[in-house]
Amino acid sequence: MEQLTLGYARDMLRRIALIKAAQSLGISLADITAILAAFPLTDKISAKDIDQMVRKWSVMLDGRIAGLTKLRNHLDKCIGCGCLSRTDCPLVNPSDCLSKKGRGAVILS
Incomplete structure (x- = not known):
């Protein structure tokens, strides 16, 4: 037990x-x-x-x-980026992989 x-x-x-x-x-x-x-x-x-x-x-x-x-x-x-451009972001957009999804706020759409 x-x-x-x-x-x-x-x-x-x-x-x-x-x-x-x-x-x-x-x-x-x-x-x-x-x-x-x-x-x-x-x-x-x-x-x-x-x-x-x-x-x-x-x-x-x-x-x-x-x-x-x-x-x-x-x-x-x-620092200072403000995420105005996601083209050169190693955290959110490494190697500009988001460009394949089109222009604009593709993450939010």
Whole structure:
């Protein structure tokens, strides 16, 4: 029988701890739910399962870090821009990819 702590099964407390840890890393509840969905509530989460979750979260966080680094590295080009011209914006229009959609405010249309 699962040992209860404060009326909650230890496995449930472990899940809550995982959720809180992931949230503290900036992982959304939707992403946490998607990963935890692979582990039914009736199953115990093993160290191997946690390792699998951590690897998925690491990939997710690496992508965010890369995006934030790109944003940081291009912010100096945004100073004074006012986004009056989207032709030369490495953040919103890299390589002028929006020109294929026509002239004007194609992002808003």
